[in-house]
Amino acid sequence: MDLSTLDPLYDKKVKCPYCHNTFTTKKVRSRFVKPLKVEQDFGPVFKDGEGNNPLLYYVTVCSECGFSFSEDFSNHISQTARNKIQKEISEKMDRVTDFWGKRDFNQAVRAYKLAIYSGQLVQEKHIVFANLCLRLAWLYRSTDNQKEESRFLQLAASEFEKSYIHTDFNPETTPELSILYLIGEINRRLGNYNVAIKYFTAVAEHPDRSRYTKYVNYAREQWQLAAREYREKKE
Ligand SMILES: [Zn+2]
Structure with missing residues (x-):
């Protein structure tokens, strides 16, 4: 296959765990993921301006209701959480930012923050927050924003500690x-x-x-x- 004509991004079909809307979101084809190196905290380092950075597409934002999630979010959402999502996310949904096409750094950061907020409303597991915060820290690292990188590293460490204490991770995969x-x-x-x-x-x-x-x-x-x-x- 001729890689030069193949789009590094593809449309992945996903289903929103909150409103069950089915839509597509961009992901990077794995053969195009080429980090220059990987840091000791497993953070990949990409060439400046590298658009094929999978960290940009780690979070999915529902096109219908705005609920934002990563692949390790639970599919079960309680009624109490549903009411909160409706009020705090769907009714205030950002209809300006395009989360479903090619993303830039700012769009990706916004998606992460929406997922952290969505996760708080549904009381996601600590491991889910740890993974989100660590990836957001890596993304800030790529722009040399040390202050925000440290802030999210700190949050990631604290969530990993809680995940370890409460054993809320899957030991088969982690x-x-x-x-x-x-x-x-x-x-x-x-x-x-x-x-x-x-x-x-x-x-x-x-x-x-x-x-x-x-x-x-x-x-x-x-x-x-x-x-x-x-x-x-x-x-
Ligand atoms: Zn939805």
Whole structure:
């Protein structure tokens, strides 16, 4: 197939978990996803102005009611939450921003914030917020907005911690070690070296460590980096 004529974006058919409207939203074809590198918190780094960045399309916004969600949102919405969505989202829906075509950075940020708000109204799991906040932090990283990147990294770390405490993640798709590792790495990036080292140690000593050696190796490397950064900061 000739890649030069193929549109990197395709229309994915989705169904709104709130109003059940079926519509299409853009996604990036995986063969066009080419990050320059991947950071230690798994954040992909793309070339400046790269339009084929899947982070731009992580959130889906319903074209009918405005409810915004990621793939890991639950399909069950309580009656109390339904009333809140109607009042807080549908009646105030943003009909100006085009969330269904090619997105730019600002449109994507708006979609993330709508999904965080939608998730709060339906009391989504902590892991859902953690994933949204981490991706939004990565998106801010791509524009060198360190203040907003740190703000959403902080929120992601806190949601990952709550997800770990309440075990609200699916261990089949998200091993507990990966969550502990991420809490450590996010805290290292934020300069919270003691917390980072505590979590890296928890990874290295975890009962599942022989099954997930990848995270154990990452944790060892980042433990050393955190210790070095901590010493340099003290000097
Ligand atoms: Zn809807």
